[in-house]
Amino acid sequence: MTPLLVFSIIAGYFLLLMAISHFTSRKADNSTFFTANRKSPWFLVAFGMVGATLSGVTFISVPGEVGNSGWTYLQFVMGNMVGYAIIALVLIPLFYRLKLVSIYQYLQDRFGQNSYLTGSGFFLVSQTIGASFRLFLAALVLQIAFFDAFGIPFYVTVFVTIALIWLYTFRGGIKTIVWTDTLQTTFLLLAVLISIYMITDQMNLKAPEVINVISNSDLSTIFDWNWRSDRNFFKTFLAGIFITIAMNGLDQNVMQKNLTIEKTSDAQKNIFWFSLTFFFSTVLFLALGVLLYKFALDQGIEIPESTDDLYPMLALNHFGVMAGIVFLLGIIAAAFSSADSALTALTTSFCVDILNIPKRKQESQKKTRLLVHIGFTLLMFCVIVAFNEINDSSVVNSVFKVAGFTYGPLLGLFAFGLLFKTRVKDKFVPLVCIASPIISVILDINSTVWFNGYKFGFEILLVNAAITCLGLFLLRRRT
Known part of the structure; x- marks a missing residue:
């Protein structure tokens, strides 16, 4: 693919997003930005x-990770399905009943101001890291496909990418994102379907043969019953449940979109239909991974040292121009759909939870929101550049490993609040929430000895949350 073609694709895609932004942000105010007026x-x-849930991590890392762990990732996704059901039946009714803008306002009601700020603070840290990891992947692909040809350094690529996201979200906020995410999900799913078609076409495989190749491959192993393994079914399945609750149900990024729907029942339908679509989409990505390794083996192509590089390398260099265009659209869509909503959620949480912006005058609210939006844009830029300097492992594992430590206190806070009626000594809650990830890290490092x-695998999240719950139990007030 020529740099001019890549530039044309990026420019055309961005203009389409800007057009959507223009139509969705007319007469936009803070209510539009934060809740899309709940319509x-x-x-x-x-x-x-x-598209936002799959993100660049799934798009690139999951197909490549098939070479390391087969289809064992599907055990995790099976747990996700149970987690989404719990979100729909337990958390959605709670958040709608309280009419929340930021879901962490629940913690203020339940425990007090310190707990509220602690929960919001952990979300801000978690989301900044997670969203930056995802956007890093997209910037890396754009660097290889376009910016390297002109000798442009990686930090410029990152800055341009994140600046484009800021431009189409700074006015309409979550209302714009609801519509742009629809477009981006379409491109993402089309990308994987067309990639599968083009691979099987080059390998002269018909549909029944494709199914046989995938089902008979050693890479299609789903279940791992070794209790010592970090991919053991029971550990991974349970982690899938609770990571979903923590990273979706207790995440302002995801729940902010649900809270833009007018009625509780419709929000619940949204969760159930989304979870089914997400499951089958993940199966497609795992199938793509098997076909990528099969193609590379048949063609004598050397597998990259980093499995994250496999899909980009084959799509851009071995599948033809059309496949390269489709891949590029897919990775841009995946990156933008996760990063734009993350940027909006971070802005919302900081404005509502930390600055208490609803109590200010309307004009002051708008100016403050704009400055916060710019601030988180710059923060994500710095995190991505820093991550580029230290990245040495599969991004998909890095994201969930980090989430296991940073979302644990959030899961513990909400779980204790929902399961027990006891009040706690609010001023000591931040200490418990800081201590629990530290203890979890120590356990994780020394577990084999x-x-x-x-x-430990993904289930470190459960340990982290349990430590938080134990700490809150010890802080309970006698009255």
């Missing part, structure tokens, strides 16, 4: 959430 169609939100070879 979003549930089916539109459900479809758009698929201390627990007879046991190795």
